Amino acid sequence: MAYRSNKTGKVSKEVRYLNKDFSQIRNNLIEFSKQYYPNTYKDFNESSPGMMFIEMASYVGDVMSYYVDSQFKESLLGYSEELRTLYAMAQTFGYKPRISSPSQVTLDIFQLVPAKNSGNDTEPDFDYALTIPSGARIKSTSGVTFRTIQDCNFKIKTNRSPRTQTIYERNSSTQQPTFYLLKKQVQAQSGAITTEDHTFSGAQKYSRVLLSNQNIIEIISITDSDGNNWNEVDSLAQDTVFDEIENNSSNDPTLSQYSNDAPYLLKLKRVSRRFTTYRRPDGKTELRFGAGISDNSDEDIVPNPDNVGSNLPDSPSKIYEVFDPSNFLKTKTYGLAPSNTTLTITYQYGGGVQDNVGVDTITEIDAITLQVDSTGLSQSTLDVVKQSVAVSNPEASSGGLGLESVEELRENIKAYFQAQGRAVTKEDYIIRTYALPDKFGNIAKAYIVQDDQLSGTPQSSYTITTDDVGKSFSEIQSRIPNPLALNLYVLGYNSNKQLSIVNEAVKENLKVYLSRFRPVTDAVNIKNGYIINVGVSYQIITKSNFSHDQVIGLVNERVKEFFNIDNWQINQPIVLSDLGYEISLVDGVASVVDIKISNKFETSEGYSGNGYDVDGALKNGILYPSLDPSIFEVKFPSTDIQGSVVGTNTNQGGY
Numbered sequence: 137m138a139y140r141s142n143k144t145g146k147v148s149k150e151v152r153y154l155n156k157d158f159s160q161i162r163n164n165l166i167e168f169s170k171q172y173y174p175n176t177y178k179d180f181n182e183s184s185p186g187m188m189f190i191e192m193a194s195y196v197g198d199v200m201s202y203y204v205d206s207q208f209k210e211s212l213l214g215y216s217e218e219l220r221t222l223y224a225m226a227q228t229f230g231y232k233p234r235i236s237s238p239s240q241v242t243l244d245i246f247q248l249v250p251a252k253n254s255g256n257d258t259e260p261d262f263d264y265a266l267t268i269p270s271g272a273r274i275k276s277t278s279g280v281t282f283r284t285i286q287d288c289n290f291k292i293k294t295n296r297s298p299r300t301q302t303i304y305e306r307n308s309s310t311q312q313p314t315f316y317l318l319k320k321q322v323q324a325q326s327g328a329i330t331t332e333d334h335t336f337s338g339a340q341k342y343s344r345v346l347l348s349n350q351n352i353i354e355i356i357s358i359t360d361s362d363g364n365n366w367n368e369v370d371s372l373a374q375d376t377v378f379d380e381i382e383n384n385s386s387n388d389p390t391l392s393q394y395s396n397d398a399p400y401l402l403k404l405k406r407v408s409r410r411f412t413t414y415r416r417p418d419g420k421t422e423l424r425f426g427a428g429i430s431d432n433s434d435e436d437i438v439p440n441p442d443n444v445g446s447n448l449p450d451s452p453s454k455i456y457e458v459f460d461p462s463n464f465l466k467t468k469t470y471g472l473a474p475s476n477t478t479l480t481i482t483y484q485y486g487g488g489v490q491d492n493v494g495v496d497t498i499t500e501i502d503a504i505t506l507q508v509d510s511t512g513l514s515q516s517t518l519d520v521v522k523q524s525v526a527v528s529n530p531e532a533s534s535g536g537l538g539l540e541s542v543e544e545l546r547e548n549i550k551a552y553f554q555a556q557g558r559a560v561t562k563e564d565y566i567i568r569t570y571a572l573p574d575k576f577g578n579i580a581k582a583y584i585v586q587d588d589q590l591s592g593t594p595q596s597s598y599t600i601t602t603d604d605v606g607k608s609f610s611e612i613q614s615r616i617p618n619p620l621a622l623n624l625y626v627l628g629y630n631s632n633k634q635l636s637i638v639n640e641a642v643k644e645n646l647k648v649y650l651s652r653f654r655p656v657t658d659a660v661n662i663k664n665g666y667i668i669n670v671g672v673s674y675q676i677i678t679k680s681n682f683s684h685d686q687v688i689g690l691v692n693e694r695v696k697e698f699f700n701i702d703n704w705q706i707n708q709p710i711v712l713s714d715l716g717y718e719i720s721l722v723d724g725v726a727s728v729v730d731i732k733i734s735n736k737f738e739t740s741e742g743y744s745g746n747g748y749d750v751d752g753a754l755k756n757g758i759l760y761p762s763l764d765p766s767i768f769e770v771k772f773p774s775t776d777i778q779g780s781v782v783g784t785n786t787n788q789g790g791y
Contacts (some may be wrong), residue, residue: 156201162194213546219417222545230370231549233415236351236487238325239536241498241529243274245288245320248304248524250517251313260301260316263510264521265290271356273502274324274527276493281502282324282533283484290318291509292399295629296577324498326491326536327353327484339475341427350419353484358411358423360477366409372426372470378652379405380576383641394641397628398577402645410471419539423481426471491536498529559653565624565660568653569646576649577642580629583665583706583765587621622658624650625665625706625765635667635701635744635769665706666766667744669736671776672699674719675729677783682724684781690722695777699770706767710759726785733759736776743771 166180169190177186209215216222226233245268252261268288275281293299297320304317334345358366367377380402381387383395391401414422506522540548559565562584569582626646630636638646643662650660672695678687698718716728733754739745746766753760761768770776 156198156205158194158198161197161201162191165190165193213549216546217542219542219545222542222549223415223417226545226549227414229549232413233417233545234537234540234548235415235419235421236353236485236539237535237537238327238353238484238487239280239282239491239493239533240323240325241282241493241533242321242531243282243284243324243498244528244530245322246524246526246528247290247318248315248521249290249318250315250521254312258313260318262291263513264508264518265318266521266525267291267507267509268322268525269505269507270322272504273329274498274504275500275502276497277499278493278497280326280491280493280498281328281486282326282498283329284322284324286322288320288322289399290320292396294396294399295633297399325353326533327486329356329482329484331480331482333478333480335478336474337476339473341473343425343473344414345423345425345479345481347421347423347481347483349483349485351485351487352413352415352421353487355413355423356482356484358479358481360409360474360479362477364409366411366479367407369407369410369412369471372410372412372424375408375410375471376404376406377410378648379403388641391641391644394639397639398641398645400576400645401641402576402648404648404651408472425473428470428472487536488538489536492533493529494532495530496528498533499527501525501527558655559650559658560655562622564653565622565650568650569624569626572646572649576645577628577638579626579638579642579646580635580701581627581665581706581767583625585623585625585765587623587659587661620657620659621661623661623663623765625663627665627667627706627767633701634771635767637664637667666746666762666764668746668748668761668766668768669743669771669776670710670750670768671734671736671778672715672731672770673734673778673780674731675780675782676719677726677729677785678781679724679726679785687722687724688779688781691719691725691779692773692777694718694722695779696770696773699768699773701769704767704769706765707761708767709761710768712757712759729782736771744769 169177169180169186179186181187210218210221213222213225216225223233247266249260249262249264251258253259266288267290268284270284270287272284272288273281274284289297290299300319302317302319303313303315305315306312307314330349332348336343355368358368360366369375369377380400383392383398383401385392388401391398408428411423411425414424416422504525506525508518559568565584566582569579572579626638626643627635628638628642647660647662654660674691674695676687676691678684695715695718698715710733712731712733716731719725719728719731733750735748735750736743737745737747748762748766750759753762759768
């Protein structure tokens with residue numbers, strides 16, 4: 137410590153702020169007394185009264201310093217240790233901490249259907265096919281309850297929702313099938329279901345409801361006394377939710393023709409009755425409602441900028457005047473407040489590691505709804521069909537987890553904050569595309585690029601990349617990127633797991649689904665990718681003492697596996713050296729002489745119809761796809777893969 141003179145000539149005292157623990161504060165106070173009060177107090181013996189006061193002050197300073205440091209540390213996400221603080225941070229960032237996670241499992245569901253017709257025309261009578269809505273409860277042998285989260289419709293057979301059938305029973309005299317066994321798979325998750333009623337008198341802004349059970353997994357439904365449904369949203373400012381409707385002629389006459397591939401249609405629905413959930417560190421869940429008290433439309437009071445230019449009904453195209461932000465308290469923009477009603481809240485709770493059960497243990501049907509779409513059926517046969525429903529789990533359930541640890545919570549908050557529930561990068565769009573729920577369609581392959589537009593004047597300079605293979609320089613120069621739009625190219629599978637064009641119903645569902653995650657500045661054009669069907673021919677030299685036919689058969693299987701469509705993505709080139717290496721690994725192959733790729737395009741033979749100049753696109757042993765996003769496919773491996781033996785390695789003796 138030292139003396140300092142200010143501008144008035146008076147001596148000021150210097151205080152140091154870096155000494156924060158007990159001993160440092162104590163020594164600092166002693167030094168302070170010696171310098172500023174040398175003639176007032178000189179007894180710094182441990183037992184002196186003055187030292188008692190100095191040490192008491194040091195103790196208070198040390199305690200205060202600890203609390204200041206602790207509070208500061210708790211305010212930093214990377215250092216916080218208190219669950220209470222981390223929960224507050226998480227929900228400030230929009231992340232909802234995991235209180236409990238249910239165990240997930242794939243269930244096999246079976247039912248019998250009678251046979252119809254006779255002779256070679258005998259087939260299952262799908263008029264007796266049942267529909268089991270989601271929410272069916274099945275118990276394990278250990279007492280864990282699982283609930284299906286998908287509809288099980290035995291009439292529907294799609295690529296993403298397959299159905300198998302086997303002969304279950306035959307007539308003893310004619311051996312004609314009398315009953316068929318149908319099997320479908322649905323996803324289920326653990327957890328018990330309960331219902332609570334909460335009554336509201338007059339409207340209160342931002343009212344709250346604390347649910348009585350801990351470990352809430354999902355709010356299944358909330359209905360009020362008037363039969364209105366309340367919808368869960370991420371935040372009260374969100375006024376639209378996804379609504380799924382059955383894809384039939386009544387709901388959409390145009391898209392209903394694609395109902396086999398897209399059983400449901402996805403729509404955006406504006407909702408005024410909504411709520412959000414707040415998770416507390418004690419394991420309980422709190423529901424929070426809005427403050428709206430007006431009967432007027434949101435747009436009449438406070439124009440919602442999110443809806444300007446949208447395709448929602450009665451959306452404004454422009455905002456012409458300023459508005460008072462206080463009007464938010466009078467509008468449904470933050471949701472209606474429950475008033476003079478009783479809310480019936482149905483939710484699922486439980487989960488945790490104890491819900492993970494073994495194979496073939498989920499077999500007891502607890503509560504299930506069976507629906508039949510057809511009329512005029514035999515009641516006795518229908519009774520047999522309904523009684524035949526059975527369930528099992530071919531795999532163990534997994535995924536049940538409890539409360540997030542402090543470290544998990546920190547990392548999950550960081551990850552969520554970076555993504556913020558939005559599709560920001562191209563990879564985000566790809567992930568969201570593949571995450572389209574099965575009931576809305578099948579997306580097998582996806583590829584996204586920035587849109588480009590024709591330019592009136594060629595660019596003065598341009599660096600050619602591998603993406604430009606097969607394109608003239610003048611054509612390259614004539615296009616410029618469009619920063620406001622992205623092109624998403626998609627393809628699907630047919631029933632034989634061959635690539636196919638995605639129909640309009642699936643693309644419409646995908647468009648609606650992506651709109652929830654798309655930033656307002658992005659425009660996404662959903663287009664069909666291009667399928668380039670190819671054939672493969674090769675020549676090899678075999679080793680001695682190996683059958684030519686056997687080696688050719690093994691090589692064909694290796695080439696088939698190489699071109700397995702699961703391993704290929706849009707705009708992925710064929711590297712002939714990689715294919716040659718795979719062939720060389722086959723037992724009996726001495727060397728690979730030649731590999732040729734040819735284009736298969738005849739639509740009459742089942743190919744895509746897309747012609748492609750293979751020789752022009754082959755550069756340095758690499759076959760590049762077209763500039764228009766495309767994918768190579770060996771559609772019929774049994775005929776499109778041809779090989780021949782042109783010699784035998786005789787170093788070890790002839791054949």
